[in-house]
Amino acid sequence: MPVKRLFILLIFVVTVAMTLDLWSVATERPVNPADTERVMVTIPTWSSASDVAILLSDAGVIRSSLAFQVRVRVAGLASSIRAGTFVLYRSLDLSTIISTVTQEGTGEVAVTIPEGFTVADIDALIAKLELADSGAILDCATRCDFETFEFLPSTAPRAGKGGRLEGYLFPDTYFVAPAEFVPKFFIERLLGTFRKRVITDLSADIASANRSLADIVTMASLVEEETRTDEERPIVAGILWKRLDAGMGLGVDATVRYVLGKRSGALTSQDLAVDSLYNLRKYAGLPPGPIANPGLSSIRAALRPQSSTHWYYLHDGQGQIHYADTNDAHNANKAKYLY
Numbered sequence: 001m002p003v004k005r006l007f008i009l010l011i012f013v014v015t016v017a018m019t020l021d022l023w024s025v026a027t028e029r030p031v032n033p034a035d036t037e038r039v040m041v042t043i044p045t046w047s048s049a050s051d052v053a054i055l056l057s058d059a060g061v062i063r064s065s066l067a068f069q070v071r072v073r074v075a076g077l078a079s080s081i082r083a084g085t086f087v088l089y090r091s092l093d094l095s096t097i098i099s100t101v102t103q104e105g106t107g108e109v110a111v112t113i114p115e116g117f118t119v120a121d122i123d124a125l126i127a128k129l130e131l132a133d134s135g136a137i138l139d140c141a142t143r144c145d146f147e148t149f150e151f152l153p154s155t156a157p158r159a160g161k162g163g164r165l166e167g168y169l170f171p172d173t174y175f176v177a178p179a180e181f182v183p184k185f186f187i188e189r190l191l192g193t194f195r196k197r198v199i200t201d202l203s204a205d206i207a208s209a210n211r212s213l214a215d216i217v218t219m220a221s222l223v224e225e226e227t228r229t230d231e232e233r234p235i236v237a238g239i240l241w242k243r244l245d246a247g248m249g250l251g252v253d254a255t256v257r258y259v260l261g262k263r264s265g266a267l268t269s270q271d272l273a274v275d276s277l278y279n280l281r282k283y284a285g286l287p288p289g290p291i292a293n294p295g296l297s298s299i300r301a302a303l304r305p306q307s308s309t310h311w312y313y314l315h316d317g318q319g320q321i322h323y324a325d326t327n328d329a330h331n332a333n334k335a336k337y338l339y
Contacts, residue, residue, distance in 0.1 A: 027062075027063045027064040027067035027094060028067075028093055028094045028095065029063065029093060029094075030090060030091050030092055030093050031060060031061060031062065031063055031090040031091075032090040032091060033091050034091065035089065035090040035091050036089060036091055037089070037090070038087050038088075038089065038175070039059050039060070039061055039087075039088045039089060039090065040085055040086070040087055040088075040110050041055055041056060041059045041061065041085070041086050041088055041101075042055075042084070042085045042086075043055060043081065043082065043083050043084060043085075043086065043101060044083060045083040046083075047081065047083065048078075049068070049069050049072050049073060049078040049081065050065075050069055052068070052081055052101065053065035053066070053068040053069045056068060056088075056097065056101075059088070060090060061088045061089070061090055061092065061097060062094055062097060063094070067094060068094065068097075068098065071094060071095075071098055072098055072102070075098075077098065077102045080102040081101055081102055082101060082102065082130075084109050084129055085109060085110040085111075085112070086100055086101055086108070086109050086110070087108035087109060087110050087175050088100065108175045108176060108177050109129065109131075109175070109176060109177075109178060110173050110174070110175055111125070111126070111129065111131070111173070111174045111175075111176055111186075112172075112173045112174075113125070113169065113170075113171045113172060113173075113174070113190070113293070114171055115171045115224055115293070115294060115295030115297070115298065116171075116224045116225060116292045116293070116294070116295070117169075117171060117292065117293055118166065118258070118291070118292050118293065119137065119138060119141050119163075119165055119166050119169065119293075120138060120261075122137055122169060122190075122293075123135065123136070123137035123138045123141075126183070126186070130178070131176065131178055131181045131186075132181060132183050136183045137183050137186075137187065139183075140183040140184050140187060141163050141165045141187065142163040144183075144184045144187065146165070146187070146188070146191060149168075149188075149191045149192075149195065151168070151194075151195065151199055151213060152164050152165070152168060152191075153214050153289070164289070165187065165191070166221075166289055166290045166291070166292070166293070167217040167218065167220075167221050167289065167290025167291075167292070167293055167294065168190075168191060168194050168217065168290075168293070169187065169190040169191065169194065169293045170190050170191075170193040170194040170197055170198070170293065171293055171294075171295050172190075172193055172197075174186070174189055174190070174193075197296060198296075198299055199213075202299070202300070202303060205300075205303040205304065206303065209303050214289070215286060216299070216302050216303060217290050217294070217299070217302075218286050218287060218289060218290045218291075219237065219240060219241065219244075219286065219302040220237075220290070220294035220298045220299040220301070220302035221290035221291045221292045221293070221294045221298070222240060222250070222252050222254065222255070222286075222287075222291065223236055223237045223240070223294065223298040223301050223302055224292050224294040224295060224298040225252075225254035225257075225258075225291060225292055226240075226252060226254055227298070227301075227321075228315065228319050228321070230297050232321050233297055233298055233300075233301035234300075234301040234304060234305055234306035235306045235308055235310070235313075235323070236301070236313055236321075237298075237301040237302050237304075237305040237306070238305035238306045238307055238308055238310075239308065239310050239311060239312070239313060239323075240252070240305075241302075241305050242311065243311065244285065244286065247284065248284070248311075249280060249281065249283075249284050250280040250284075250285075250286070251280055251281055252280045253267055253272070253280075253281070254291060255278040255279065255280050255287045255291050256271055256272060256274060256276075256278065256279050256280075256281070258278060258287075258291035258292070259274065259276045259278035259279070260274060278291070308323070309325045310323040310324065310325055311324065311325060311326070311327075311330075312324040312325075312326075312327065312329070312330035312333075314330070314333055314334065314337065314338065316337035316338065317337070317338075320337075322337055
């Protein structure tokens with residue numbers, strides 16, 4: 001090869017190498033080093049490296065989707081990308097973001113506890129996110145010491161295996177570092193949020209309610225499971241409190257589902273005949289404890305029930321609620337909307 005052509009080829013190779021190096025350095029840099037706002041990115045199960053690159057690029061946390069793909073493939077991390085919701089920042093460099101979303105990562109992940117989750121549901125979620133083994137949250141809920149949370153009932157039935165914590169683990173989004181996850185510490189965060197959002201923020205409402213905190217939380221859990229919208233909640237709370245105060249049975253089937261662990265499907269006559277204090281078709285009054293961890297809307301509804309002439313309610317197949325003032329009218333609604 002002539003010397004001139006060899007020289008030109010050498011210059012071309014050096015130029016390409018320098019360009020790639022500059023591109024690599026440029027794409028490694030944070031999008032905005034001064035931006036400390038959390039950005040939550042959810043990576044679905046079985047997402048490919050290219051799928052994740054697009055998600056991260058769309059979220060504005062990386063400079064180049066191509067650079068992300070190249071880096072994870074060269075490092076052999078394409079198959080190590082984890083599913084889940086991750087807490088990222090535009091101030092993170094590409095290497096840190098790659099570390100966070102792969103099995104090597106130690107960054108924060110977002111754990112969202114929906115309203116109405118039971119302790120068992122939370123346990124299953126934590127296991128699904130691979131933050132702890134299945135059963136770890138349930139075991140700690142019944143065995144760990146939470147005596148510093150003075151608002152907890154001293155004892156409670158174990159029907160839902162959540163012990164006395166059922167109802168008091170506040171639904172919210174919590175940010176955790178997987179490598180540092182400890183079931184007891186996580187539960188304490190949920191209890192601490194309940195103390196702040198309910199005991200402290202709603203102290204005036206609780207004081208004026210003339211009902212025990214245990215009854216309020218239990219009623220809120222019934223409202224959470226029995227309603228679909230925020231508009232319904234105070235009305236249904238008013239109906240249930242009124243029936244309770246009148247000595248009438250509450251007839252809430254969600255409590256039967258709770259004690260049987262039957263979240264969906266029709267309740268059979270055998271289900272409804274179960275001999276349990278949670279069966280409010282057989283036993284009057286509130287159940288022995290909450291049947292779920294209610295959200296703030298349901299707790300407020302239990303504290304601020306709406307008065308009405310209604311004594312009964314039901315939801316039709318489309319989820320629309322129908323109220324009734326008399327048992328005859330309620331039976332008519334059953335015939336019209338349920339059968």
